[in-house]
Amino acid sequence: MTTRIGLVGAGFIAGRHLDALTAIEGVRVAGVADPRADRAEVLAARAGAAAYAHWQDLLDVERLDALYVCVPPHAHGEAESAAIERGLPLFVEKPLATDLPTAEALADRIDGAGLLTSVGYHWRYLDTLETARELLAEAPARMVLGAWLDKAPRVDWWARQDGSGGQTVEQATHLFDVARVLVGEVEGGWATGSRSAQGPGDILDVCTAALRFSSGAVGSFSNSCLLPRAQRIGVELVAPGLGLWLTEHQLVVTDADGERTVHRGVDPFAAEDRAFVAAVRGEGDDVRTSYREALRTHRLAVAVATAAAGGGTVQL
Numbered sequence: 001m002t003t004r005i006g007l008v009g010a011g012f013i014a015g016r017h018l019d020a021l022t023a024i025e026g027v028r029v030a031g032v033a034d035p036r037a038d039r040a041e042v043l044a045a046r047a048g049a050a051a052y053a054h055w056q057d058l059l060d061v062e063r064l065d066a067l068y069v070c071v072p073p074h075a076h077g078e079a080e081s082a083a084i085e086r087g088l089p090l091f092v093e094k095p096l097a098t099d100l101p102t103a104e105a106l107a108d109r110i111d112g113a114g115l116l117t118s119v120g121y122h123w124r125y126l127d128t129l130e131t132a133r134e135l136l137a138e139a140p141a142r143m144v145l146g147a148w149l150d151k152a153p154r155v156d157w158w159a160r161q162d163g164s165g166g167q168t169v170e171q172a173t174h175l176f177d178v179a180r181v182l183v184g185e186v187e188g189g190w191a192t193g194s195r196s197a198q199g200p201g202d203i204l205d206v207c208t209a210a211l212r213f214s215s216g217a218v219g220s221f222s223n224s225c226l227l228p229r230a231q232r233i234g235v236e237l238v239a240p241g242l243g244l245w246l247t248e249h250q251l252v253v254t255d256a257d258g259e260r261t262v263h264r265g266v267d268p269f270a271a272e273d274r275a276f277v278a279a280v281r282g283e284g285d286d287v288r289t290s291y292r293e294a295l296r297t298h299r300l301a302v303a304v305a306t307a308a309a310g311g312g313t314v315q316l
């Protein structure tokens with residue numbers, strides 16, 4: 001049986017998913033939709049798929065088994081809604097939206113429909129994240145430092161507040177997601193941020209937050225998009241007798257035996273797509289971030305971004 005998948009959005013991340021999906025035996029990317037018809041055509045051609053200018057036509061024409069929604073944060077909602085109405089399993093790229101109400105309303109409808117979902121928090125599939133989790137089970141984290149110090153991506157929507165929700169919602173959300181896995185839920189905190197004439201668009205170009213977790217652990221999370229290239233992206237953890245530094249590529253462990261570096265052994269993008277396809281086929285249940293679970297991370301990111309813009313308390 002062939003698993004037929006449709007992609008909504010034909011940009012960078014859709015291309016990554018297309019390549020990972022076509023590498024899975026029995027998967028066919030049947031169609032790609034993007035209002036930029038040239039992009040849809042180029043990406044569709046890579047997989048011998050049909051190109052559509054509107055996701056509605058993709059859904060109407062192709063008999064799909066699942067839909068990937070890979071649009072910019074501001075464009076979420078309608079395609080997900082149509083998939084929910086059709087009972088179509090959904091893979092949605094993070095962040096769920098620029099705001100909270102759009103994602104909350106979709107989460108309620110997804111739960112109501114009992115729909116299989118997965119969200120692109122791909123760090124969850126890092127084997128190094130699992131190693132970190134195992135080590136922290138013995139010595140729970142007391143402190144976490146998250147940093148996303150990077151350049152601003154060049155896509156037109158990214159530096160607009162109404163396009164991306166800002167860097168905290170769009171990128172630092174990965175850090176919050178990892179922190180939730182390794183440290184637990186956040187109770188509250190404080191955040192501040194600002195923008196300067198050198199910053200791109202109308203978003204905050206620096207943001208920092210001090211958060212308190214239910215466990216009593218504390219965390220600080222900072223992001224900036226003012227740099228010429230990525231400088232520091234990852235999560236550092238302090239536990240009794242144990243230090244960890246997790247990036248997308250490796251985990252550095254410091255303990256009584258010294259320091260050792262563990263390189264990741266999996267491609268987390270490929271792993272998340274394999275897990276989703278297996279779940280769609282009823283052959284596996286290793287989806288690690290459902291829409292409802294992703295909403296918890298999104299709620300935290302939006303709360304931090306909102307507090308940072310107002311210079312105040314993180315309200316959860």
Ligand SMILES: NC(=O)c1ccc[n+]([C@@H]2O[C@H](COP(=O)([O-])OP(=O)(O)OC[C@H]3O[C@@H](n4cnc5c(N)ncnc54)[C@H](O)[C@@H]3O)[C@@H](O)[C@H]2O)c1
Pocket residue numbers: 008009010011012013014033034035036039055070071072073075093094095120121122155156170
């Ligand atoms: N998981 C990750 O690490 C990761 C990495 C990169 C991007 N992303 C996420 O993926 C999303 C897209 O990012 P990107 O880098 O691919 O952006 P992009 O700008 O390269 O591509 C987005 C595409 O969506 C199209 N689009 C806009 N509105 C649409 C609509 N209503 N229907 C169909 N297509 C529409 C645009 O024309 C564009 O071609 C963002 O939310 C981003 O955060 C996630």
